[in-house]
Amino acid sequence: MKLTDENDLVGGIYDAALGLRSWEDIGNRLVTHMGALTLMFVVHDPTAQNVDVVTTLGLTPKALKEYGEYYAQHDLWVLAALEKRQFDQALLGSQVVEERLLENSLFYHDFLRPLDMYHLAGAMLKTADGNHAVIGLQRPRGSPAYHQTDSQRLTRLLPHLRRAMEIRQRLKQAEGGRHAVLAALDHLSLGVILIGRTGKIVHVNAAADAILNLQDGLARAPGGLRAASRGDDVRLQELLTDVQQTALSRLPFRSAGGHVRVRRLSGRRPYTIMIAPIGTAMMSGAKDTPTVLIFIADPGSLPSDPSILRNLFGFSPAEAELVLALISGATLPEIARGRQLSYNTVRTLLSRAMARTDTHSQVDLVRLTMSALGSIASRYSST
Numbered sequence: 001m002k003l004t005d006e007n008d009l010v011g012g013i014y015d016a017a018l019g020l021r022s023w024e025d026i027g028n029r030l031v032t033h034m035g036a037l038t039l040m041f042v043v044h045d046p047t048a049q050n051v052d053v054v055t056t057l058g059l060t061p062k063a064l065k066e067y068g069e070y071y072a073q074h075d076l077w078v079l080a081a082l083e084k085r086q087f088d089q090a091l092l093g094s095q096v097v098e099e100r101l102l103e104n105s106l107f108y109h110d111f112l113r114p115l116d117m118y119h120l121a122g123a124m125l126k127t128a129d130g131n132h133a134v135i136g137l138q139r140p141r142g143s144p145a146y147h148q149t150d151s152q153r154l155t156r157l158l159p160h161l162r163r164a165m166e167i168r169q170r171l172k173q174a175e176g177g178r179h180a181v182l183a184a185l186d187h188l189s190l191g192v193i194l195i196g197r198t199g200k201i202v203h204v205n206a207a208a209d210a211i212l213n214l215q216d217g218l219a220r221a222p223g224g225l226r227a228a229s230r231g232d233d234v235r236l237q238e239l240l241t242d243v244q245q246t247a248l249s250r251l252p253f254r255s256a257g258g259h260v261r262v263r264r265l266s267g268r269r270p271y272t273i274m275i276a277p278i279g280t281a282m283m284s285g286a287k288d289t290p291t292v293l294i295f296i297a298d299p300g301s302l303p304s305d306p307s308i309l310r311n312l313f314g315f316s317p318a319e320a321e322l323v324l325a326l327i328s329g330a331t332l333p334e335i336a337r338g339r340q341l342s343y344n345t346v347r348t349l350l351s352r353a354m355a356r357t358d359t360h361s362q363v364d365l366v367r368l369t370m371s372a373l374g375s376i377a378s379r380y381s382s383t
Helices: 003-017 023-034 061-069 076-083 099-103 106-115 148-170 178-186 206-214 230-249 306-313 317-327 332-338 343-357 362-382
Strands: 038-045 050-057 119-126 132-139 191-196 201-204 218-221 224-227 258-262 271-277 290-297
Touching: 003 023, 003 148, 003 271, 023 038, 023 050, 023 132, 023 148, 050 061, 061 106, 076 119, 076 132, 099 106, 119 148, 132 148, 148 271, 191 206, 191 224, 201 206, 206 218, 206 290, 224 230, 230 258, 230 271, 230 290, 306 317, 306 343, 306 362, 317 332, 317 343, 317 362, 332 343, 343 362
Parallel strands: none
Antiparallel strands: 038 050, 038 132, 119 132, 191 201, 191 290, 218 224, 258 271, 271 290
């Protein structure tokens, strides 16, 4: 595949994250790009042992169901990559598990061999909610093994696949094109801003509008979006420029954006911002076509009294503190360090909080509790 075609594939990945193109279509293109026969792209929730299927190719519904219900817990490639902490890098099957061990395993005999899946090129991507996005592209045993050039080809796609999963976590799939996507964005509790090809703001949802009107560290400017702190603004503008320029120039290696925390003039907890490219399906030749997608989390706009969460959901004090920290944008390792707890203890608290709310992922837990706190905040502000 030419680099220009690879760039089109990257654009398609972001389109799929926004619901403007099917993941099945992207899966077919990935298989062609990597010379594979089968594909599995799933998100593992290690706390709930839950598997969210993004897309697959070459697997029967029966095999897919069996993988989600049983074999995911015995996937030697995933288990070995987890044990070796081989995150966010392209891996070839033999680099993860010796062929001898694979061939003698239950996973191979009962699941892989009937599907003629043997050679692997894949990766395990850390997502912001503590889950693992796992992509595996397989070839039959009789086919040539993957080579280092295949690993390099997949490496170029990984930052975009990871960012697409972060977008996917924040949005429900929207059908019907750009207007449907904008409608979905407008109903999010998170602030959402779209930046156009000239660098100016072209769309702001209600949550982002409220944040910008405060002028508490973030503000509208003639050239787009600015942060009050010079250091934060430098990082913000670097990310915006990087994403925008690569999107418009059609370079073969597109930026996947990134994250930045923006300090607030009031001294309240910083905004947590994620910047990502817009897929090609939302772009046009128009002056105001969006090229950059920005998510803003404002933990300070929500009630921060743990007793409110305890009363709403029956959390223990420690669970309520954990959920509030997650809403503020803290990661599980940061929470563990800040509260001088072991990582396993924090994971246990998360699992208990999810069980109390009948949620199956950290994202669902945060979304549910943010929605509840947002409703309380709106009631208080209207009285």
